[in-house]
Amino acid sequence: MAAITLNGIRKSYGPHTVVENLSIDVNRGEFLTLLGPSGCGKSTILRMIAGLDSPTDGGILFDGQRVNDVDPARRNVAMVFQSYALYPHMTVRQNLEYPLRKRGVPKARRAGLVDDVAAILRIGPLLERRSSQLSGGQQQRVALGRAMIRDPAVFLFDEPLSNLDATLRAHMRAEIIRLHLRLGKTMVYVTHDQIEAMTMSTRIAVLDGGRLLQLGTPDEVYARPATRFVAGFVGTPRMNFIPGALVQGDAGCVFRADGLTLDVPVPSLAPSGRQVVAGIRPQDLLPAEGGLPGRVTLLESTGQEVLVTAALGSQEVVMRLEDANGLRVGDTVGLAPRPGKLHLFDAESGERVGP
Amino acid sequence: MPALAAPMAGRRRGGWSLAARNAAFGYVLMLPSILFFLVLIAYPLLQTFWISLHRMSTLTRQGEFVGLANYRALLESADFWGAFGQSLVWTVCCLALQMGLGIGFALVLNARLTFRPAARALVLFPYLLSTVVAVLVWQWLFNDMYGYLNYLIEEYGLSDGPVNWLGQSPNAMISTILVAGWKHFPFVTIAVLARLQGIPPALYDAARIDGASAWSRFWDITLPQLRPVLAMVIILRTIWDFKEFDLIFMMTGGGPRSSTETLPLLIYKEVFPKLSMGSGAAIAMVMLVIMVAFFWVYAGQYDREERARSR
Ligand SMILES: Nc1ncnc2c1ncn2[C@@H]1O[C@H](COP(=O)(O)OP(=O)(O)O)[C@@H](O)[C@H]1O
Ligand SMILES: [Mg+2]
Numbered sequence A: 001m002a003a004i005t006l007n008g009i010r011k012s013y014g015p016h017t018v019v020e021n022l023s024i025d026v027n028r029g030e031f032l033t034l035l036g037p038s039g040c041g042k043s044t045i046l047r048m049i050a051g052l053d054s055p056t057d058g059g060i061l062f063d064g065q066r067v068n069d070v071d072p073a074r075r076n077v078a079m080v081f082q083s084y085a086l087y088p089h090m091t092v093r094q095n096l097e098y099p100l101r102k103r104g105v106p107k108a109r110r111a112g113l114v115d116d117v118a119a120i121l122r123i124g125p126l127l128e129r130r131s132s133q134l135s136g137g138q139q140q141r142v143a144l145g146r147a148m149i150r151d152p153a154v155f156l157f158d159e160p161l162s163n164l165d166a167t168l169r170a171h172m173r174a175e176i177i178r179l180h181l182r183l184g185k186t187m188v189y190v191t192h193d194q195i196e197a198m199t200m201s202t203r204i205a206v207l208d209g210g211r212l213l214q215l216g217t218p219d220e221v222y223a224r225p226a227t228r229f230v231a232g233f234v235g236t237p238r239m240n241f242i243p244g245a246l247v248q249g250d251a252g253c254v255f256r257a258d259g260l261t262l263d264v265p266v267p268s269l270a271p272s273g274r275q276v277v278a279g280i281r282p283q284d285l286l287p288a289e290g291g292l293p294g295r296v297t298l299l300e301s302t303g304q305e306v307l308v309t310a311a312l313g314s315q316e317v318v319m320r321l322e323d324a325n326g327l328r329v330g331d332t333v334g335l336a337p338r339p340g341k342l343h344l345f346d347a348e349s350g351e352r353v354g355p
Numbered sequence B: 001m002p003a004l005a006a007p008m009a010g011r012r013r014g015g016w017s018l019a020a021r022n023a024a025f026g027y028v029l030m031l032p033s034i035l036f037f038l039v040l041i042a043y044p045l046l047q048t049f050w051i052s053l054h055r056m057s058t059l060t061r062q063g064e065f066v067g068l069a070n071y072r073a074l075l076e077s078a079d080f081w082g083a084f085g086q087s088l089v090w091t092v093c094c095l096a097l098q099m100g101l102g103i104g105f106a107l108v109l110n111a112r113l114t115f116r117p118a119a120r121a122l123v124l125f126p127y128l129l130s131t132v133v134a135v136l137v138w139q140w141l142f143n144d145m146y147g148y149l150n151y152l153i154e155e156y157g158l159s160d161g162p163v164n165w166l167g168q169s170p171n172a173m174i175s176t177i178l179v180a181g182w183k184h185f186p187f188v189t190i191a192v193l194a195r196l197q198g199i200p201p202a203l204y205d206a207a208r209i210d211g212a213s214a215w216s217r218f219w220d221i222t223l224p225q226l227r228p229v230l231a232m233v234i235i236l237r238t239i240w241d242f243k244e245f246d247l248i249f250m251m252t253g254g255g256p257r258s259s260t261e262t263l264p265l266l267i268y269k270e271v272f273p274k275l276s277m278g279s280g281a282a283i284a285m286v287m288l289v290i291m292v293a294f295f296w297v298y299a300g301q302y303d304r305e306e307r308a309r310s311r
Helices: A042-050 A092-101 A107-121 A136-148 A166-183 A194-200 A218-223 A228-233 B002-010 B018-052 B069-075 B078-110 B116-123 B131-142 B148-156 B171-196 B201-209 B214-242 B246-251 B263-271 B277-310
Strands: A004-013 A016-026 A031-035 A057-062 A077-080 A154-158 A186-191 A203-208 A211-216 A240-249 A252-257 A263-265 A275-280 A285-301 A306-312 A315-321 A332-337 A343-346 B054-056 B063-065
Touching: A004 A042, A016 A042, A016 A057, A016 A211, A031 A042, A031 A194, A042 A077, A042 A154, A042 A186, A042 B201, A077 A136, A077 B201, A092 A107, A092 A136, A107 A136, A136 A166, A166 A194, A186 A194, A194 A218, A203 A218, A203 A228, A211 A218, A211 A228, A228 A240, A228 A275, A228 A343, A240 A315, A252 A275, A285 A315, A306 A332, B018 B054, B018 B277, B054 B069, B054 B277, B069 B277, B078 B116, B078 B171, B078 B214, B078 B263, B116 B171, B131 B148, B131 B171, B131 B246, B171 B214, B171 B246, B201 B214, B214 B277, B246 B263, B263 B277
Parallel strands: A031 A186, A031 A203, A077 A154, A154 A186
Antiparallel strands: A004 A016, A004 A057, A203 A211, A240 A252, A240 A275, A252 A263, A275 A343, A285 A306, A285 A332, A306 A315, B054 B063
16 A cells, blocks of 8 residues: 655656646545546556656655656556556466566465455456457456556556446446455556546546646535536536626626526625636426426437436537426427536636635 | 248259358369469479489480489488588578577667668668679678778788688688578568567556566567567578578589588589489479478477467
C-alpha cells in the first residue's frame, strides 16, 4: 500500500502538451479513477505513475519519496493493460510466474503463489494452456492474476474492461471491486466509461484535454459537477443543457431561458444579467401542468423506464419517466425542472455558478 | 417449402451435388500448378537423375549407362570430400554472419531513430546491388597491391606487411564469407524488422513492470516472437547459401588451390572444363539429398517444438 502524490505534473511530446499542471493526491488504499474522453491523457498519466514514461515537469511521489527516476520494476506497482499484454508464447502458469521469476522468487514458493492466485480467480484449469488460446474474459483474469501475484503496493489499470462484452464487463467490474475490498491496496483505474467510474471508485478525477476538471467522490461529482463538461460527461442519459441568463424576476434572481418562458428562481445568486447554461438531469425534468410546452419527438422504453425526447423551441431535451402514462409521439407535454435540481454553468468558461 | 424445394432440385446439373461441384472446381484451379510442377520441377529432376547414371560428355550429350558408378567415384574422390567440407564451412559461417548482422541491424532500425527511414533504405543497398558489381568493388578493396583495405592497414600499422586477402588459404574463404555476409544480411534484416514492428509494445511495458531487464526482454519476448520468421529465414538462407555459385566463382574461382571450391563450383568444374556431365549431375543429386535431409530434420524439429509449446 502506498500513497501517490502527483505534484504539478506536465507531459509534453515536442510542442504538444498532453498533461498540464496536474496535481492529485491518491490516498493510501484508495480506488481512484481517472475518467475522461479518449485522448485526454489518462494513459499517459498512468504510465508516468508506473514509470514507463517520465513527466516533462513536476514530481511523482510514493509515500512522500520522489520516484521520478526510479525504474518501473522498483516502484512496486503492477499494471493491467487494455490489451492484457499477456506473453503469448507462454502458458498461463508461465505468465503468472514471470514477475516472480524476474524477482528471484524460488520455484517452490512460485508454485504455491500461482495456486493461490489461480484459486482466487478460478483459473486453475487454464494453467497449462497457452495464453494466446484463451478467451477475452479468461485473458483478463490471467492479467489480473499476474498483477496480484507479486503483492504490489499499487495497482494500475488502463481501461481493462473495454475489450469485453457488456455482460462480462459488469461481471469483471464486480470482481475488481471485490479484489479492492479483499486486498485494500491503492488502485488507480483509467476509464472513459462513467458507469465504471461511478460504481467502482472511492474518488473520481475527471479530466479533459490533459487538465483536471474535478476531483471528488462519485456522489460529489454527480451531484455537484464542477464544470459543464463534467456535468455532460457523468450520468446517463446525458444532462440537458438550456442556455439563458440570470435576471431579476418577481421575487429575486431567476434563471431565464433564451427564447422560452422558463423562469426558475435561484434566490442565492445575484441577478447580474450573466449569461449561463442551465443543466437538468433527465430524471429531474418532470411533466407539469403549465410547464414549458414540449412536443414529444421520441419515446424509448427499456421496460423499467421510458426516455421521452421532447422539442423545446429549437432544442431537444430528454426526460426520464417510470412510465409513459399514455404519452405518444406528437403530444405536447408541460415540462418543469424539479425544484433545487438546476445546475448553472457560466456560458463562457463552463465553470459552475452558485452552490 | 415443397413448392420452393422442387425447382431448386431441378437445377442440379448432371446429378452432381454442390460439394462435388465445388471439389471439381477446386481441381480445375489446381491444374496449372500441377502442370507447372511436372514441367518445371519433376521433369528436370528426373532428367538430372537419369544423366547421373551415365558417363556422358557435356558436348555430345551421348554416353553409356553406368549405373551408380558416378556416385561410387564421388565417394572415393578427394575433390568431392574437400568441396563437401568447404560447402559446410561456407554455409554455416555465411548463415551465422548473415543472421547476426541481419538481426542486429533490424534491432537498431527498430529503435526510434531520427534517421530511420534513410537508414532503412540504405541497409537494402548491398542486397540490391548486382553480384558482379559487388564482387568488382570488393576485389578492388581486397587487392593486395593497391586495395583500400591494405592501405588502411598500412596507414594504421595494424599488420607488418600487406595482407593477402584472396590469394591465400584460409584468407580467401574468410574474405568471401565476409562479402556474402555483407551482401545477403539485408534480407534477414527486412524480414526480421517487419516482424519486430508487429510485436505489441504493451508486452515490453508489461515486462518492464514485471522486472525484466533489457536483456531479458530481448530473450523472453523479442526472440520468441521472432521464432517463426527466423525459422523461415534460416531455411531460405541455408538453401541459397548452400547453392551459392556466382559470388564465389567471381571472387576466387574456387581457389587458391581449391580452398574455396564448394559443391556448386565442383559441379561446374566437372560439367564444363572436364566435360563430364554425368558426374556433375551426380553431385547435384547429392546436394539435393543433403538439402532435403536438412529440411526434413529442421522442419521436424521446429514442428515438435511448436507442438510442445502449444500443449
Ligand atoms: N508517444 C507519444 N508521442 C506523441 N504523442 C503521444 C504519445 N503518446 C500519447 N500521445 C498523445 O497524447 C494524448 C493523450 O494520449 P493518451 O494518454 O493515450 O490518452 P487516453 O489514454 O486518455 O486516451 C493523445 O493526444 C496522444 O495522441
Ligand atoms: Mg488510453
